[in-house]
Amino acid sequence: MAHAHSIDTGAGHGSVRSYVIGFVLSVVLTAAAFGLVMQQSLGQTDTIIAIAVLAFIQVLVHLVFFLHMNTSSSQRWNVVAFGFTMLVAVIVIGGTLWVMHNVGHHMMSR
Incomplete structure (x- = not known):
């Protein structure tokens, strides 16, 4: 008497659209950080702060669009x-x- 058990792990799977949006946002944020450094348009301290903010935003993008974490x-x-x-x-x-x-x-x- 084998019973088929279905275990719901609560993990949602994203659509191709959400993965593409996440990828595009990640590329844009990476290019923005790279551009800040290459253009040297801000001072050293401001550049470091801007890169830290862009990195934090990119972590959030990865959590939402790739790891599907939400509330x-x-x-x-x-x-x-x-x-x-x-x-x-x-x-x-x-x-x-x-x-x-x-x-x-x-x-x-x-």
Whole structure:
């Protein structure tokens, strides 16, 4: 008595249209960051900030169009897991930068 079980993982599959939109947005964001650096139209600090903003937007594009993460109830655990991962990454990276800054500061003051 074999029973066929269907397991709903909650993972949505995108259409070709959504993949093409995601790809075009990714290419445009990458080209914009490349253009900022090549044209040298902004100062160094402004360029770094602009690239960081473009990178953040590109991460969001990838999450929505390629990983299909959204706020629906079927994606709730994926969003929670991603949020926890980002929190841990911020703590680890921020802590590392803080420690390295303090080490550099204390080493240079002698």
